Structure formats: C-alpha cells, structure tokens
Amino acid sequence: MSYNQDTIAAIATPNGRGGIGVIRVSGPDSVRIGLGLTNKVLEPRVATFSKFFGEADQAIDEGLLIYFRKPHSFTGEDIIELQGHGGRVVMEMLLKRVIQLGARQANPGEFSQRAFLNDKIDLTQAEAIADLIDSASQEAALASVRSLQGEFSQKINSLLDKLIRLRVLIEADLDFPEDDIEVSNNTQFQHLAKEILRDLDNILGGVREGVALSEGVALVLTGKPNAGKSSLMNALCKSDTSIVTDIPGTTTDVVKENAVIAGVPFRIMDTAGMRMAANEIEAEGLKRASAEIDRSDIILRLVDVSQMEPPYEVSPELRAEDPREMIVCNKIDLVKDLEIPEDYLTISAKTGEGLDELKQKLSEKAGISSASALTFTARSRHIEAIEETRLHMLKASELIEAPSSPDLVAEELRLSQKTLSRVTGAFSSDDLLGEIFQNFCIGK
Ligand SMILES: Nc1nc2c(ncn2[C@@H]2O[C@H](COP(=O)(O)OP(=O)(O)OP(=O)(O)O)[C@@H](O)[C@H]2O)c(=O)[nH]1
Ligand SMILES: [Mg+2]
Known part of the structure; x- marks a missing residue:
C-alpha cells in the first residue's frame, strides 16, 4: 500500500x-x-x-x-x-x-x-493500539500492551522462521522433482512439520483467549418467557436496560449491553422468551433470538425452578443440548428445600443469591480463568489466518509422510508461510488495511 x-x-x-x-x-x-x-x-x-x-x-x-x-x-x-x-x-x-x-x-x-x-510497527501492533484505547477491562488493557510491545508478533515470527527453514530444506530437494523425498531427509522433515503444527495449536489457544479479551465474549440469555432473563441481564450489567414485568413475552427484540465479569468483557444479549409465537412481532423476535444464539460463544439457558416439579434429575429442561450451553436455575428464593442436583447452578436474579458463583463459571466457560500474564490481544482475523495455515501445514505433513514429490510439499509450505504472514501484515491486501485502520479513532 x-x-x-x-x-x-x-x-x-x-x-x-x-x-x-x-x-x-x-x-x-x-x-x-x-x-x-x-x-x-x-x-x-x-x-x-x-x-x-x-x-x-x-x-x-x-x-x-x-x-x-x-x-x-x-x-x-x-x-x-x-x-x-x-x-x-x-x-x-x-x-x-x-x-x-x-x-x-x-x-x-x-x-x-x-x-x-x-515499518515502525507491524499489523498486530497497530491493532493492539486500537484495542488498548478501546479496552473494557484492566486485563484487556494489559493484554493489549503486551501485543503492542510485540509479544504476539514475536511468536508469529519465530513460527515463520521455522516454516522458512523447512521450506529451504524441501526446496533443496526440488532439483529432483520427479523423485519422492529422499528417505534420509524424510524423518527430519516430518519432525519439523509436526513441531510447527504443535506450535500453531499452542498459539491458537492463546489467540482465542486474546480475541475474547479484545472483542468480548458473546453471551446470549435464553429460556422460556418469564424465566427471569431480563432480570438477570440487569443484575449482570448493574443497570435496568431491559424491561422486567411479570407478563410473559415482555422482551420482544434483542437487548444488548456490555459488562465486565471477573475481568473478562462480555457482550450480553437478552432475548425474547422461547415459546410458540403469539403474533408477528413475537415471531420476528424469536427469529432474531435464534440468530444471536447461532453466533454466540455461550448460551445461558435460564430455567424458572418455581415452575418445575421434582424429581429434577429426570427433567428434560435440565439437559444441555449444545456444548456452548449452560443451564442456570433461577428464582430459588421462591422454592424451599430444593433438591436440584449439585452440578446445576442455582441463582436468584432478584436477591442476587448465587450470582458470584455464576460470574466465576461464566469467565471459566469463556476460556479465560484469569487473564494470565501470557495473554495478548488478538482478533478473529488472526484466528482465521492461523487456522488456514494449520490446514496447509497438515496437508504438507501428510504429503511428507506419503511420501510424495517435493514440489507438492513446497507449494503447501509456500501457502502456509503466505497465510501466516497475513497476521503481522507482511502479506496483506489494501482492502484489509483499509478495513483495519478505518476503525481507529482520529488522531491515532
Ligand atoms: N422471586 C423472583 N422473581 C423473579 C426472579 N427473577 C425474575 N423474577 C420475576 O419474574 C418476572 C419475569 O421476569 P423477567 O426478567 O421479565 O423475565 P424474562 O425471562 O425476561 O421474560 P420475557 O421477557 O417475558 O421472556 C418478573 O416479575 C420478575 O420480577 C427471581 O430470581 N426471583
Ligand atoms: Mg425479558
């Protein structure tokens, strides 16, 4: 550019x-x-x-x-x-x-x-500047500073060095493209390719945490009408953003609010209660609710325990259907001598009972137990690039093992390097750069 x-x-x-x-x-x-x-x-x-x-x-x-x-x-x-x-x-x-x-x-x-x-900074550092300014929590701010100081770039660059080393070795074999890779070299190549794949997996874990910290974890509150979703939203955000009444079907549209829970920024979405739609407005509300559920990181399904009959162990309401789902029993203040199995979270959105434990569980489920000194901020585009690199590396590794012609391996390694370089911006299109910088504030 x-x-x-x-x-x-x-x-x-x-x-x-x-x-x-x-x-x-x-x-x-x-x-x-x-x-x-x-x-x-x-x-x-x-x-x-x-x-x-x-x-x-x-x-x-x-x-x-x-x-x-x-x-x-x-x-x-x-x-x-x-x-x-x-x-x-x-x-x-x-x-x-x-x-x-x-x-x-x-x-x-x-x-x-x-x-x-x-060349004063690379792309991850530029993005870290914007993330630092937009940080919603201290943890996110500290993680941005680590990215800004180049910790994330260093990890990507040392991985790129390994990739280039393997490429050089393979390309030396290219003088004989019609032959398979020499047996004596094959073990060394396999070893290096596996090491790169392992490093990619490690980085991916850190990057996912970083994305959660900088973009916020998407948490959708769902459940039957009147379960107390809006009450919980207000309790988590310490606001009265969402309207609460005892009339089932109060919330019709998706209501969004940000909150920092145990140091992790969340984007919380309150949705319309799940039931057969009574009219067109409700049907549209339910459609929007399911779209948010599809895109969310965590689905918190709230169950009104005052409406349930024991024995709770066999209740189909208390069975999670999605790995992202977390079932939480609300309104325990209304029920005495509750015999809910211990692994279910019980809360009262009204009195605040159980909310601290819920917050702890939410931050654990977000994959960030406590934003560690190793976390750096990252973005979804980094995950995409690293996952794509991983696919090319897997292909390269399979080809080496086959064994097949070195020029096929060389091509996959070239693509791996090109894709990974997108993270720091060594290979990036003008469109991508435009998109990244237009979201900055003026004067930065
Ligand atoms: N006793 C008690 N009442 C609660 C609790 N949580 C919510 N409520 C009441 O339950 C009713 C419904 O609460 P909402 O928060 O509006 O429920 P909702 O799930 O958002 O309902 P819809 O928007 O209609 O789907 C209100 O009268 C709340 O005051 C609780 O923990 N204990
Ligand atoms: Mg509601």
Whole structure:
C-alpha cells in the first residue's frame, strides 16, 4: 500500500473540556508548520514553550511544542505535537491554522497506518493500539500492551522462521522433482512439520483467549418467557436496560449491553422468551433470538425452578443440548428445600443469591480463568489466518509422510508461510488495511 507523502494533522485528545489539548502533525511540512505557528526554529525532542500565532499574527493560544525528527518518531516521519489548552474552540482554531499552513485533516487511524507503512510497527501492533484505547477491562488493557510491545508478533515470527527453514530444506530437494523425498531427509522433515503444527495449536489457544479479551465474549440469555432473563441481564450489567414485568413475552427484540465479569468483557444479549409465537412481532423476535444464539460463544439457558416439579434429575429442561450451553436455575428464593442436583447452578436474579458463583463459571466457560500474564490481544482475523495455515501445514505433513514429490510439499509450505504472514501484515491486501485502520479513532 502506498500513501501520499503529504502532511496530516488531527486533534488527538477527546472532544470536550480538558486542561490540555493535543494536536498532532506528521509529514514533510511539519517543521515548516511549526515555524509558521511559533516563529521559532525547533530543536528535535525539546519541549519549546511558545505562543501559537494565527493568520494575522495574533496569538490564538500558547503552550508546548515538541518536534520528533524522522525517522525517530511514531510514524517514521517528521512529527510536531502541539500542547495547547483543551477546549473545543481553541483546539479547532489551532487545527484550522495548522491546515492553513499546509496540512490536511488526518483520516481515522492514519498516523498508525503511516507507522505501519514505514515499518515502525507491524499489523498486530497497530491493532493492539486500537484495542488498548478501546479496552473494557484492566486485563484487556494489559493484554493489549503486551501485543503492542510485540509479544504476539514475536511468536508469529519465530513460527515463520521455522516454516522458512523447512521450506529451504524441501526446496533443496526440488532439483529432483520427479523423485519422492529422499528417505534420509524424510524423518527430519516430518519432525519439523509436526513441531510447527504443535506450535500453531499452542498459539491458537492463546489467540482465542486474546480475541475474547479484545472483542468480548458473546453471551446470549435464553429460556422460556418469564424465566427471569431480563432480570438477570440487569443484575449482570448493574443497570435496568431491559424491561422486567411479570407478563410473559415482555422482551420482544434483542437487548444488548456490555459488562465486565471477573475481568473478562462480555457482550450480553437478552432475548425474547422461547415459546410458540403469539403474533408477528413475537415471531420476528424469536427469529432474531435464534440468530444471536447461532453466533454466540455461550448460551445461558435460564430455567424458572418455581415452575418445575421434582424429581429434577429426570427433567428434560435440565439437559444441555449444545456444548456452548449452560443451564442456570433461577428464582430459588421462591422454592424451599430444593433438591436440584449439585452440578446445576442455582441463582436468584432478584436477591442476587448465587450470582458470584455464576460470574466465576461464566469467565471459566469463556476460556479465560484469569487473564494470565501470557495473554495478548488478538482478533478473529488472526484466528482465521492461523487456522488456514494449520490446514496447509497438515496437508504438507501428510504429503511428507506419503511420501510424495517435493514440489507438492513446497507449494503447501509456500501457502502456509503466505497465510501466516497475513497476521503481522507482511502479506496483506489494501482492502484489509483499509478495513483495519478505518476503525481507529482520529488522531491515532
Ligand atoms: N422471586 C423472583 N422473581 C423473579 C426472579 N427473577 C425474575 N423474577 C420475576 O419474574 C418476572 C419475569 O421476569 P423477567 O426478567 O421479565 O423475565 P424474562 O425471562 O425476561 O421474560 P420475557 O421477557 O417475558 O421472556 C418478573 O416479575 C420478575 O420480577 C427471581 O430470581 N426471583
Ligand atoms: Mg425479558
């Protein structure tokens, strides 16, 4: 991806009132713009206090200006950072002046995109910046910092090194493509291929945890009408987002809310109670509910125990049908001497009883017992790339074992390397880059 080597500028601090507001400028005209604003020649990495002058030489603000000379800057280009007063009008006047002096308003994520294009960071690090800013919990933030510092990239790069080593060995055999791989080499190749597959599996485990941390675990609440789904949603989110009444069929559409449970961000979805639809609205609600269930990571099926008859052991209501499903018995405050088998969770969405245990179980089911020091943030696209790499590696491994012609193995290894390189962005399409950076905030 090539980019216009023009100079970009943006307000980097959030919109609103604050003690300080920051404007970032990056590109070849930065120094000239700094001079135009302050009438001062800037020294790299020195904070210069100055007035910031407007078009008619009047001061429009005063503050600090710092110059980072290329390539020792975030983007790898000349950067100036203005620290003025953090009010909307002041910031907009300053930005306007910077644009007048030759910069253009930056697009979302354009600074990070330039950092990527100038090899200052790779794609996983760029994504980690956005994840860090969007972190919904401390665990997610710490995991983003680990990705930003390159821990995730290092794992991918060391795997790529192994892959390249195997490729070089196999390609040496390509001089004799009509023959099978030499028997003496075969064992060594098999060994290396197996090692790469093992590493891929290990990384995949960590990446899945990372995705849950950065994208949030999708949790759908389902069950019969009046089971208490909306009450539970409100209890988990500590809000009253979802309407609760004693009329069955209160919730018709999918109600969404985010909550951090035991350090793990969840996207919770309350749905319409499962029953034969009474009318068109309810039928549409049920259709939406099943679509969310299909896409979810965890299905929490809530059962109203006050409506059940013992013996509970044989109740079909308490049998999970899907590995993602978790059955939870609600309204235990209404039932005395309950003899529910111990492995079922019993709660009261009303009194809060059993909710701590439920939260613990939810974070365990999400696959993140406690966000460990080894977790880094990751995205679904990383999982897809690693899974695809795994398929090519499996094929390569089978071909080596067969044994078959080295050029077939070489092709699978080439594809493995290409697919895995997508993670760090060494092989990536302009479309993918556009999609990643457009979701960043302005000024980053
Ligand atoms: N005693 C008791 N009542 C509860 C509990 N949880 C929910 N309720 C009551 O049960 C009724 C139904 O609760 P909702 O949360 O609206 O149930 P729902 O599953 O969302 O129902 P629909 O949206 O109609 O499918 C309300 O009157 C709640 O106050 C509980 O743990 N104990
Ligand atoms: Mg409801």
